[in-house]
Amino acid sequence: MRRNIGKTIGLVATMGALHRGHLSLIEQARQKTDEIVCSIFVNPTQFNDPKDLEKYPRTLEADMALLEQAGCDVLFSPPINEIYDDNEQWHLDIGEPEFLLEGKFRPGHYQGVTHVVYILFDIVKPDVAFFGQKDYQQFMIISQMVEQLHIPVKLVMCPIMREADGLAMSSRNVHLTAEDREHALILSKTLNWVKDHFDRGQISLLKKEAEQMIGAEPGVELDYFEISDGDTLHPADKNSKKIVALVAAKVGKTRLIDNVILLRNIE
Ligand code: AMP
Numbered sequence: 001m002r003r004n005i006g007k008t009i010g011l012v013a014t015m016g017a018l019h020r021g022h023l024s025l026i027e028q029a030r031q032k033t034d035e036i037v038c039s040i041f042v043n044p045t046q047f048n049d050p051k052d053l054e055k056y057p058r059t060l061e062a063d064m065a066l067l068e069q070a071g072c073d074v075l076f077s078p079p080i081n082e083i084y085d086d087n088e089q090w091h092l093d094i095g096e097p098e099f100l101l102e103g104k105f106r107p108g109h110y111q112g113v114t115h116v117v118y119i120l121f122d123i124v125k126p127d128v129a130f131f132g133q134k135d136y137q138q139f140m141i142i143s144q145m146v147e148q149l150h151i152p153v154k155l156v157m158c159p160i161m162r163e164a165d166g167l168a169m170s171s172r173n174v175h176l177t178a179e180d181r182e183h184a185l186i187l188s189k190t191l192n193w194v195k196d197h198f199d200r201g202q203i204s205l206l207k208k209e210a211e212q213m214i215g216a217e218p219g220v221e222l223d224y225f226e227i228s229d230g231d232t233l234h235p236a237d238k239n240s241k242k243i244v245a246l247v248a249a250k251v252g253k254t255r256l257i258d259n260v261i262l263l264r265n266i267e
Pocket of ligand 1: 013014015016020021022024025130131132133134135158159160161162168169170171
């Protein structure tokens with residue numbers, strides 16, 4: 001790689017089955033860095049459900065064609081033993097965020113995520129790494145890891161890419177049946193409704209209303225709908241400078257997540 005001649009390296013870490021959301025990260029990387037590395041690695045340690053790991057879509061040929069079109073310079077698609085030793089057992093203790101929101105429903109997920117991202121950063125040594133707002137909590141946790149372990153990388157959060165009808169793009173959407181696909185729209189619709197009606201004084205009412213809207217949709221089983229402080233992920237309150245609404249639900253057999261930023265820091 002061309003780091004030694006003063007080029008900056010951008011990393012887009014993915015699990016493949018690439019869609020326009022991933023490509024938007026590559027596009028940001030193209031604008032902000034000289035050389036783009038995209039990793040494709042279906043990381044076993046972040047799957048708490050072995051069936052979910054097994055059926056995770058793998059489309060490497062198609063991914064390679066998309067990356068080439070998108071102007072990606074390097075594809076890093078390692079076999080498992082290039083990332084993990086046979087008896088690798090360490091993990092990072094990330095503390096409280098492990099138990100909030102996604103953490104509650106996917107025990108060990110963020111230990112797996114921080115583990116693999118730490119290793120990817122160590123191998124690729126990017127100057128800038130691009131992650132999606134789609135995985136808001138993941139971004140927060142990786143930011144904390146970078147800050148607390150003094151990893152020399154800048155992180156950029158990229159906006160959520162959506163289908164024309166509002167569904168957040170996800171590699172898992174291929175598992176949705178036509179019916180699921182219709183029901184899944186309740187997630188983005190509810191987030192938008194909350195955004196349109198957002199008022200700091202009414203947070204608990206909005207949350208309740210949103211839970212009811214999603215609860216009333218057939219085929220959708222809500223894990224959580226939270227209106228959280230964007231920095232701590234605790235329930236938002238009057239002191240929150242950034243506020244995010246986050247949702248996770250099973251639609252048919254597929255678990256989806258989505259979020260919307262309701263209030264941003266005024267910097
Ligand atoms: P994944 O392959 O699902 O692990 O995602 C790889 C990266 O793409 C993560 O940083 C995600 O947050 C990001 N990403 C996934 N879906 C979207 C989307 N719809 N819009 C923008 N970024 C996304």
